[in-house]
Amino acid sequence: MLSAPSWIAVVGTVAALFTTAAFVPQIVKTCKQGGRDLSYGMLLVFLSGVLLWIAYGLMLGSRPVLLSNVATGLLVSLNIALKWWHERNVSAPAPSRLRVAIDMDEVLADSLGKHLRRYNDTFGTALDTAHVERHGIEGSVPPERRAAAFALLLEPGFFRDLESIEGSVETVRALTERCDVFIASAAMEVPTSFADKYAWLRERFPFIPPSNIVFCGDKGVVEADVLVDDSPRQLARFQGRPILFDAPHNRHETRFPRARGWAEVRRLLLEPEAQGAPRSMAATSSALSSKPELARSSSM
Ligand SMILES: [Mg+2]
Numbered sequence: 001m002l003s004a005p006s007w008i009a010v011v012g013t014v015a016a017l018f019t020t021a022a023f024v025p026q027i028v029k030t031c032k033q034g035g036r037d038l039s040y041g042m043l044l045v046f047l048s049g050v051l052l053w054i055a056y057g058l059m060l061g062s063r064p065v066l067l068s069n070v071a072t073g074l075l076v077s078l079n080i081a082l083k084w085w086h087e088r089n090v091s092a093p094a095p096s097r098l099r100v101a102i103d104m105d106e107v108l109a110d111s112l113g114k115h116l117r118r119y120n121d122t123f124g125t126a127l128d129t130a131h132v133e134r135h136g137i138e139g140s141v142p143p144e145r146r147a148a149a150f151a152l153l154l155e156p157g158f159f160r161d162l163e164s165i166e167g168s169v170e171t172v173r174a175l176t177e178r179c180d181v182f183i184a185s186a187a188m189e190v191p192t193s194f195a196d197k198y199a200w201l202r203e204r205f206p207f208i209p210p211s212n213i214v215f216c217g218d219k220g221v222v223e224a225d226v227l228v229d230d231s232p233r234q235l236a237r238f239q240g241r242p243i244l245f246d247a248p249h250n251r252h253e254t255r256f257p258r259a260r261g262w263a264e265v266r267r268l269l270l271e272p273e274a275q276g277a278p279r280s281m282a283a284t285s286s287a288l289s290s291k292p293e294l295a296r297s298s299s300m
Contacts, residue, residue: 016068167262
């Protein structure tokens with residue numbers, strides 16, 4: 001049978017073990033989850049109290065008070081250190097990748113070049129890109145040939161063997177290493193083109209997964225940070241940052257930053273990162289606005 005003083009010692013020892021051990025599960029949780037829900041204020045005030053208990057134990061010469069609070073102080077300090085390390089090294093959010101949407105016709109694929117060849121073959125003309133500036137083929141040919149000119153686009157296989165625009169494959173491949181790249185084609189304008197366009201994209205840009213190919217009508221529905229497109233009409237509907245890809249029919253357009261080829265797209269989207277700037281829309285916005293020759297450019 002224990003005496004009263006012995007019971008008091010047992011109760012005190014068990015209490016000290018419990019209050020000290022209470023921090024062990026919290027340390028395990030902090031290791032796994034980072035301790036985001038723990039307040040530095042609470043931990044530091046608690047640690048201050050523990051230090052005062054240590055001083056109190058020293059003044060009293062009480063070894064149990066001293067040892068239990070030293071153990072508690074070490075556990076609280078470890079918790080604070082783990083929380084700080086986790087927040088600094090593990091919990092830091094990964095930099096978001098820029099989402100870049102790219103048009104197909106006149107940006108990746110030279111559909112205008114083939115359209116001109118087919119028109120000239122059909123009507124025995126010598127139409128070239130200089131003739132179709134501003135109005136495109138259909139707006140530049142005699143009215144009685146407009147329907148026939150458009151019908152050339154409906155020919156089976158028209159979009160299957162297009163030439164790719166110079167520099168497009170290399171630059172888009174480079175973009176995929178740092179950005180989420182989507183191909184957004186207004187294929188609804190020529191609904192018969194779906195299969196040919198898809199097959200062409202898979203053949204020429206096999207590194208773009210099918211899930212990143214979007215056939216649509218209005219690119220205002222495309223949720224991306226940047227749209228590279230030759231169509232001012234689509235860029236005007238887009239909610240993100242527009243880049244007008246230079247084409248004969250858009251030379252008069254002055255509302256959007258203009259990229260005269262893929263080398264300029266590469267400089268706009270990849271050079272800021274190459275110089276160490278953060279990978280973010282802010283960086284790209286800054287790059288765009290810092291290129292006066294590309295901002296609100298005049299026609300060529
Ligand atoms: Mg286009």
